[in-house]
Amino acid sequence: MQHTQQEDFWSGDFGREYTDRNSRPLEEWNAFYRDLYGHTKLEMNAEFLGDLPREARILEVGCNTGMQLVGLQAAGFTNLYGVELQGYAVEKAREFVRGVNILQGSGFDLPFKDNYFDVTCTNGVLIHIAPNDLPRIMGEMVRCSGRYIMGYEYYAPETTPIKYRGNDGFLWKTDFAQVFLNNFPELRLVKQNLYPYINDAERGNQDVVYLLEKTTR
Template sequence: MTQQEQFWAGDFGQSYTDRNTRDRAEWDDFYRQNWGLTKTEMNAAFLADLPRDARILEVGCNTGMQLRGLQDMGFTNLYGVELQPYAVEKAKQQTQYINIIQGSGFELPFRDGFFDLVCTNGVLIHIAPDDLPRIMGEMVRCSRQYIWGFEYYSPSLTSVPYRGNEGFLWKADYAALFQQQSPELTLEKQTLYPYVNQAESGNQDVMYLLRKK
């Protein structure tokens, strides 16, 4: 396991899961308070035309909140991979008809092109830069058509202190990093979402959709 995987699989990861487990209404309220839009509204802006039977994998799904949101949008063929066993158990308690398994994004247990879309939500930001090619390569390998993400944004790769820890959080232009590694990807859509308190924090996130040629 990488240093980051060990970090998230242990007590720190469990505390994160406990802090960030929300019901559907709280989940949308959290996004509305921080970005002025619900996550459901953000997702709909990118996936409105995707067939509802598309096979979707979320890498690093934690307790499955994003997958539950997609299920409420009508998507029926949903999968998640989560490193932390504690989060997987909570996900199974809180979801129905969603395939969630314990595993690593560095070794996705699926055949090439098995999914129509593979995505992350606030996961690549916790992957050390030297390890990004591994997880990105696995995501591209398993996707037949789309890579979709929602991550912290910066034009250049920047390390960010995280709850008193160094080496566990970064921000970057992740869509561009995907394209540098996999030139067959084209950028279909990208939207920056500044925080409501952006004037104070200076932070913004990005949602992007990449398509395989």
């Protein structure tokens, strides 16, 4: 399958720089989210996944070095998987995370059978997928999930392009849960919360966490 422009971009030097820039120990990672929203990512995860059995099978699509997976481990989840496009990040993840199955691969072609996971999720990944390509990657997440799809992404009511470190065509914000619902009628929205930036109230920037459920399994 031919790579998208965004996949090629993230597979190269820019992706390596992102990986080095954004890898943090768990305590720093929690402090980053607390400073941003007033909530740690562990608290946000607990609000959406707290009732799941700790042996639930969870896949993160675009896991980078696995910081989110470390957070899920800290919450007690034991059956975790990650898929990451960038080989450099996969190497770093295998040093950073223990006891997690991390594979190099594309979210557009997930190497798992239908309904294999209890949850498929993204954390700041769909924002980097061109809007026309979203149904493809979302379709793979829906296919591989036996029940839930969870996302943590930038939010806007309408699709809005954003220049990313001087580059056009590599970052968008939108209502990602609604894009899922528009394309996959078998889904329903279980829950969605918006998290405004504490120090950016004037511009109104906020992120979203959503949980969707398959109604036909």
